[in-house]
Amino acid sequence: MSPIRRVVTSCEELSLELGAAVHTPVRRGAVAVAVRNPWAGRGVVADLRPEAEKLAPVLAREIADRLTAVLGGADAIASFGKAALVGLDGEAEHGDALIHTPYFGNVLRELLHGTSIIAFSEERAVAGTTATVPVWHKTEAATRSHYSATQIRVPDGPRPDELVITAAAATGPRPNARIGDRSTDPAVTLETLEGTR
Template identity: 40%
Template structure:
């Protein structure tokens, strides 16, 4: 398997200062890092694609550490996360699934062993395609206040023979979250759900 070929890395930080109602005491930060990589399986069907997941692990860890640094560098500040992939038109949806293990493993490691499964989405799309990356709490998937999403994309990607892989982190709940459910303060931390 060839080395992962990176064409572009982009980082986006959103600072949410207002959502109607009173401004929050501390703005919510939502960050994303996107990486356009060559898709080694573009243009033809390959029955065994799983080995490329191992090749993607170092990229995932590098991206997670870069995103964490862009959000201030303190793993304790990160409360939400998610991941995704946009596969260019010469690829197939399953190529995006190659990001599940490397992306999730990387964020849990960078954050010191977060418990919850990292939510994910993927699609096949053309140049400029956008993706809504789902977000949940890093330690308990049932914390409703942290159910969120961040829309991301590259204006020049993915090219047909590329995959854009994405990681997202947030520093808190939705601004003015108030629809009940398990509160972050009540997380038991046993199973990644509650």
């Protein structure tokens, strides 16, 4: 039986920005799954690995399958991110144990054909909290044009004894991105900025 109680999937496409057509419409998708927190009600569990090793890959596969379905496949995805919302009977470390271990991150990265560290957010939250999921380029993390975020919520999750685990992705950069790139920025220090106040 699946450990997932509820799945919410979102997908949007932005074609206009400030009334002007964007060069290439970008699709953004997110998938959020509500699951029972395997550590809730057990106090401070010293070793979170056994449960993470079992649960995290299942969630990563489910989420990746749904993201690729709504965004046109792994090769269409240019950027990605992940997030965890922890119900109030859990601790922040419970969300981290799922999204920050190789059992989730490595599986998601491989299924989405990425190589970058996956951008992330996590927090403890009440049911209905919106997760803001940061994303960046899946193979070139310094590519500033792909720094963005998307939001998703499970209306009744996370319940106090649940986790909402989320991943998001986009098919391209921000609309009309034009602020340069981290790899080509000039060297900027406090000393070089002297006199610019």
